[in-house]
Amino acid sequence: MKIWITEQEAYDLIQNDEAVLFVCRGVMDNLEQSIQNYMDERIEGAEYIHSFLMGQNPMSGGRHPLPDLNDFVEMIEANAQGRKIIGYDNRNSFFGTRFVFLCHLVGLECFLIQEGYEDMKILKKSVANSLQGKQHATIKLYESSANEYEMQKRKYLEKMNRDCNDLYNNNIITFCDHIQSLIQTPQNNVVLIDARTHERYIGEIEPMDKIAGHIPTAINIPFSEVYADSLPKDKKALRDVFKSVLGKKSVVYCGSGLSAKPLYVALKTLNEDVQVYAGSYSEWVSIYPEIIETGESYE
Numbered sequence: 001m002k003i004w005i006t007e008q009e010a011y012d013l014i015q016n017d018e019a020v021l022f023v024c025r026g027v028m029d030n031l032e033q034s035i036q037n038y039m040d041e042r043i044e045g046a047e048y049i050h051s052f053l054m055g056q057n058p059m060s061g062g063r064h065p066l067p068d069l070n071d072f073v074e075m076i077e078a079n080a081q082g083r084k085i086i087g088y089d090n091r092n093s094f095f096g097t098r099f100v101f102l103c104h105l106v107g108l109e110c111f112l113i114q115e116g117y118e119d120m121k122i123l124k125k126s127v128a129n130s131l132q133g134k135q136h137a138t139i140k141l142y143e144s145s146a147n148e149y150e151m152q153k154r155k156y157l158e159k160m161n162r163d164c165n166d167l168y169n170n171n172i173i174t175f176c177d178h179i180q181s182l183i184q185t186p187q188n189n190v191v192l193i194d195a196r197t198h199e200r201y202i203g204e205i206e207p208m209d210k211i212a213g214h215i216p217t218a219i220n221i222p223f224s225e226v227y228a229d230s231l232p233k234d235k236k237a238l239r240d241v242f243k244s245v246l247g248k249k250s251v252v253y254c255g256s257g258l259s260a261k262p263l264y265v266a267l268k269t270l271n272e273d274v275q276v277y278a279g280s281y282s283e284w285v286s287i288y289p290e291i292i293e294t295g296e297s298y299e
Contacts, residue, residue: 004265007121011123019084019085023042035051042126062279069165069168084109085111172276173275176284195223196254198222203294203295209281214297232262246272252274
């Protein structure tokens with residue numbers, strides 16, 4: 001599956017009006033500053049999406065729960081209007097890969113520019129008023145056959161009646177009870193992967209959560225292993241990173257549900273079977289503080 005694309009590839013699609021660009025970049029746990037950064041500077045014509053990447057969806061816990069999936073998909077589709085979906089982010093950030101995961105969760109295909117915003121040289125950066133030119137709606141009337149009209153009407157009704165918080169892609173997400181069952185009954189073809197730094201994994205340090213360590217049976221592949229010089233590694237190098245889990249089902253988690261997403265995208269790029277434990281360690285440790293391991297685990 002192709003997810004990461006170059007800035008040049010994104011530019012070509014946008015120039016031909018085949019794609020719409022979404023701004024994923026933001027400041028961790030600072031929504032006001034994230035919005036201000038977008039207002040101050042962005043890729044010209046890009047749509048703001050950062051505020052829709054997290055929320056209070058009860059389907060997942062942890063420090064960074066999922067957003068309302070209906071709100072997310074409506075925001076994307078309203079701006080994409082049938083065009084390809086492309087996100088961009090800052091260098092070494094998790095929000096772009098979170099965007100990819102959420103798109104996949106609601107059944108949307110998307111791309112992510114591999115270069116960080118700081119490194120982009122082709123797409124035009126703008127400091128103009130982001131609302132300029134968006135004050136007036138334009139209504140276009142089209143001629144259509146009766147069959148075309150009925151098809152569009154049916155699609156509209158399907159959208160109106162769907163509930164993405166109930167009907168989502170459950171092949172790529174999992175929850176606390178499944179993790180508990182994996183610990184109690186390990187499976188040879190399923191591997192739990194902790195995406196945090198090695199120091200946090202072994203319990204040497206823990207800056208965020210109340211207990212240091214990791215979920216039992218998890219191995220450690222830090223999210224930083226996905227990148228080299230702030231760019232995602234090529235497929236050959238990624239296969240080497242994930243050589244111990246290739247051909248198995250990977251269940252990835254991190255601290256709060258953000259830094260596991262680079263592993264998700266990398267494994268999807270390799271066409272591997274991967275799920276994200278949405279609540280991640282911050283949820284797990286709040287429910288099962290007594291079921292924590294430190295030091296090295298199974299490899």
